[in-house]
Amino acid sequence: AQKITQTQPGMFVQEKEAVTLDCTYDTSDPSYGLFWYKQPSSGEMIFLIYQGSYDQQNATEGRYSLNFQKARKSANLVISASQLGDSAMYFCAMREGPPAGNNRKLIWGLGTSLAVNP
């Protein structure tokens, strides 16, 4: 079974509008972390936002927010006020277990390609 599922291979959004990218995860570990990354065509993976399993509040970083629904095991990324530069691949990833120095493995989804239209 897939541990990270991103069901939207491609998404389109108009510039200045908000968009939600879906991510569901599967783990039996009570301690875990969820991450979103952006990968432009240049290939570099850019960290966007992090949510810990014990965090009480949904994470926010500028125009990015994470809609964390623990019971549903979903961690959707919301991008507000989309910009042309947001066009890229977006990956959801998970770390199972606590963030110890010997536990850094991230499990990744297949990604969602986002295109922002002018």
Next chain:
Amino acid sequence: DAGVTQSPTHLIKTRGQQVTLRCSPKSGHDTVSWYQQALGQGPQFIFQYYEEEERQRGNFPDRFSGHQFPNYSSELNVNALLLGDSALYLCASSANRGEAFFGQGTRLTVV
């Protein structure tokens, strides 16, 4: 503050050859992880180094090996290259919460 740096950025090798990729972590990070990303796929975890030891390993054959040096930099070695090893190889160093900061990657082409 220098981020994660990888070298080389591009590499072309012949089947059967060996390759070494290098990574310097972000300042203050002591953990380095390596990922392989095939075209159109998400990254796949190869292994992670912490305190100069391999701590975790993904589902990759022994042809993939690595090393971490006292200054936390790391190498990824791949022996007996196959065509299927062609991919983007990403190095990441980690902060306390485990979020990985990535280098620009090395694009390896095996011909």
